[in-house]
Amino acid sequence: MSATPRGATAVTIVGAGPVGTLLALLLAAGGRHVRVLERRADPRSGAAERGRSINLALAARGLAALARAGVLERVQPELVAMRGRQLHDRDGRGPLLPYGLRPEEVIYAVDRARLNTALIEAAAAVPLIELQFGRRAIDVDPATGRVSWQDAAGNAGANESSDTVIGADGAGSALRNALQNRGALQATEDPLAxxxxxxxxxxxxxxxxxxxxxxxxxxxxxxxxxxxxxxxxxxxxxxxxxxxxxxxxxxxxxxxxxxxxxxxxxxxxxxxxxxxxxxxxxxHPQGKLGTLYCWPWQVQRVLLVGDAAHAIVPFHGQGLNCGFEDCVLLAELLERESDCQAACAQFEHLRRPNTDAIAAMAIENYQEMRDTVLAPGFAARRQLALDLEQRYPGRFIPRYSMVMFHAEIPYAEAQRRGALQSGVIDALLASGAGADSALAARLLDESAL
Ligand SMILES: Cc1cc2nc3c(=O)[nH]c(=O)nc-3n(C[C@H](O)[C@H](O)[C@H](O)COP(=O)(O)OP(=O)(O)OC[C@H]3O[C@@H](n4cnc5c(N)ncnc54)[C@H](O)[C@@H]3O)c2cc1C
Structure with missing residues (x-):
C-alpha cells in the first residue's frame, strides 16, 4: 500500500466515544486529517440521547494517554481521587484499604459522558478533525475503506474512501458486525452470568x-x-x-x-x-456484561480498537484505560510507519497479548472484589504483598498496583509477574516467614523477580 500522504483525509474513525475521540486528537497531533462519524447527536448541543451514566475509574494508563493528547488539564476538574477501597459490612462498618504504599497511588472517578464531552470539545477545536454527528455507520467495504451510514431521519449515505478506517464504535460495534457478516472475522461474546x-x-x-x-x-x-x-x-x-x-x-x-x-x-x-x-x-435499566473475543481486529483497511475489539468486564476498572492505551500505541505506529496497513497489523500483534491478559485479570478481580476481600486470609496476604514491595521496591509490585499505577508495565507482564509473586506469597504464608526473611530473598531470586 502507498504511503499515507500527510495532510490528506486519510483516516475515518467510526464512534466519537472516549476512545474514538482521543484517537482523533492523537492522530491530528501527528498531522493527519481525521473524519469522525458518530451515531448520536452532538453532546455539546444538549440534544444527545441520554446514555448510561457510567462513572469510571481512571488510572495511570488512561491518565498517561490523556496527557499525551494534551487534554489532561481540561478533564482534571471532572476527576475525584480515590485512595483505596472502603469496605462496608452489613452494619455499614469496615476498613479503608489503601490501594498502594505511596500517596500518588490513587485512582480517579470520572463520569464517562462528561469525559467524552470534554474530549469532543477538545477535538472540535482542532481544524484537522471533522466531526460528523447523527451518522450511524451500517457497513464498511474493507477493500476501499468506504463507510455507509444512515442519519436519524433514515437517509442513507457513504463517505468517500479512506486509507484507514478505525472502528471505535464500542462493544456492539457495527463495523465488527459488518466484517463478521462478510466472513472476514470471528467474534464471540462470553457473557457474564x-x-x-x-x-x-x-x-x-x-x-x-x-x-x-x-x-x-x-x-x-x-x-x-x-x-x-x-x-x-x-x-x-x-x-x-x-x-x-x-x-x-x-x-x-x-x-x-x-x-x-x-x-x-x-x-x-x-x-x-x-x-x-x-x-x-x-x-434504571439492567445492563449486561461480558468479554468480547474477536479475531482478527484488522481486515484490509479496517482496524477495530477499544471495546469494539476487546470489551471486558469492568471489575479491574481498565476497559477505558486499555482503550486509551490502544490509542497511544496506534498513533505511535502510524506516525512511524508510512504503510498504514502494516502499522495496523503491528498494532494487533503487539496489543493482543496485553488485551488478553487484562480480560483475564478483570474476571479474576470480580472474585476478589465481591468475595476474597472478606476471606480471613485476605488481609494477611495483602499486608505481606505491601511489605514485600516496601522491602524490594521495583522488584515486587502487587499485581493490582502494576495494572493501575505502572503504565510502563504491559498488562501481559503484570499478569506473568503477578503469578510468580502469588507463588512467593503462598510459600511465605505457608512457612510463616515474613518479607525480611532469607526465604523471601531466595524465593524472589528463584522466580527471577
Ligand atoms: C458498568 C461499567 C463500568 C465500567 N467501569 C470502568 C472503569 O472503572 N474503568 C474503565 O477504564 N472502564 C470501565 N468500563 C469500560 C468502559 O466504559 C469502556 O471500556 C469504554 O467506554 C470503551 O470506550 P469506547 O470508546 O471503545 O466505546 P464506547 O464508550 O462504547 O463508545 C462507542 C461510541 O461509538 C458510537 N457508536 C456506536 N455504534 C455506532 C455506529 N454504528 N456508528 C457511529 N457511531 C457509533 C457510540 O454512540 C459511542 O459514542 C466500564 C463499563 C461498564 C459497563
Whole structure:
C-alpha cells in the first residue's frame, strides 16, 4: 500500500466515544486529517440521547494517554481521587484499604459522558478533525475503506474512501458486525452470568458528601456486591452487580418492594442514602456484561480498537484505560510507519497479548472484589504483598498496583509477574516467614523477580 500522504483525509474513525475521540486528537497531533462519524447527536448541543451514566475509574494508563493528547488539564476538574477501597459490612462498618504504599497511588472517578464531552470539545477545536454527528455507520467495504451510514431521519449515505478506517464504535460495534457478516472475522461474546444496575446517591442534606469522598466503596457480599464511586458534585454513583437469574439474582427482584427488602437486608447503610430508591430501581435499566473475543481486529483497511475489539468486564476498572492505551500505541505506529496497513497489523500483534491478559485479570478481580476481600486470609496476604514491595521496591509490585499505577508495565507482564509473586506469597504464608526473611530473598531470586 502507498504511503499515507500527510495532510490528506486519510483516516475515518467510526464512534466519537472516549476512545474514538482521543484517537482523533492523537492522530491530528501527528498531522493527519481525521473524519469522525458518530451515531448520536452532538453532546455539546444538549440534544444527545441520554446514555448510561457510567462513572469510571481512571488510572495511570488512561491518565498517561490523556496527557499525551494534551487534554489532561481540561478533564482534571471532572476527576475525584480515590485512595483505596472502603469496605462496608452489613452494619455499614469496615476498613479503608489503601490501594498502594505511596500517596500518588490513587485512582480517579470520572463520569464517562462528561469525559467524552470534554474530549469532543477538545477535538472540535482542532481544524484537522471533522466531526460528523447523527451518522450511524451500517457497513464498511474493507477493500476501499468506504463507510455507509444512515442519519436519524433514515437517509442513507457513504463517505468517500479512506486509507484507514478505525472502528471505535464500542462493544456492539457495527463495523465488527459488518466484517463478521462478510466472513472476514470471528467474534464471540462470553457473557457474564451477572448483570448490573446503577443507582444515584445524592449529596447529603446541606450539600456535603454522603460517604467518605476519596474512596471506592464496596459492599462485598460473596456472590454479588454493590460499589459506589464519587462524583465532583458530591453525589455518588452506586452499581449493583448481581446474578441475572435465580433466587439470589435480579430475577427475584421482581418489583421495588422486593428490591427494597433485599437492600434493607444486605446494604442498609446504602439504602438509607437513596431517598427515591423505589423509583430509581424501577426506572434504571439492567445492563449486561461480558468479554468480547474477536479475531482478527484488522481486515484490509479496517482496524477495530477499544471495546469494539476487546470489551471486558469492568471489575479491574481498565476497559477505558486499555482503550486509551490502544490509542497511544496506534498513533505511535502510524506516525512511524508510512504503510498504514502494516502499522495496523503491528498494532494487533503487539496489543493482543496485553488485551488478553487484562480480560483475564478483570474476571479474576470480580472474585476478589465481591468475595476474597472478606476471606480471613485476605488481609494477611495483602499486608505481606505491601511489605514485600516496601522491602524490594521495583522488584515486587502487587499485581493490582502494576495494572493501575505502572503504565510502563504491559498488562501481559503484570499478569506473568503477578503469578510468580502469588507463588512467593503462598510459600511465605505457608512457612510463616515474613518479607525480611532469607526465604523471601531466595524465593524472589528463584522466580527471577
Ligand atoms: C458498568 C461499567 C463500568 C465500567 N467501569 C470502568 C472503569 O472503572 N474503568 C474503565 O477504564 N472502564 C470501565 N468500563 C469500560 C468502559 O466504559 C469502556 O471500556 C469504554 O467506554 C470503551 O470506550 P469506547 O470508546 O471503545 O466505546 P464506547 O464508550 O462504547 O463508545 C462507542 C461510541 O461509538 C458510537 N457508536 C456506536 N455504534 C455506532 C455506529 N454504528 N456508528 C457511529 N457511531 C457509533 C457510540 O454512540 C459511542 O459514542 C466500564 C463499563 C461498564 C459497563
Amino acid at each position: 451477572h448483570d448490573y444496575k446503577e443507582l444515584h446517591i445524592p449529596p447529603a442534606a446541606g450539600g456535603g458528601w454522603p460517604l467518605e469522598p476519596h474512596a471506592l466503596h464496596i459492599w462485598p457480599r460473596g456472590g454479588y456486591m454493590l460499589i459506589a464511586l464519587p462524583n465532583p458534585d458530591r453525589s455518588f454513583t452506586a452499581t449493583l452487580f448481581l446474578p441475572s437469574l435465580g433466587a439470589g439474582g435480579f430475577e427475584a427482584l421482581t418489583d421495588s418492594t422486593a428490591a427494597r427488602a433485599f437492600f434493607a437486608r444486605e446494604f442498609p447503610d446504602a439504602l438509607a442514602l437513596i431517598p427515591d430508591f423505589d423509583v430509581q430501581f424501577a426506572a
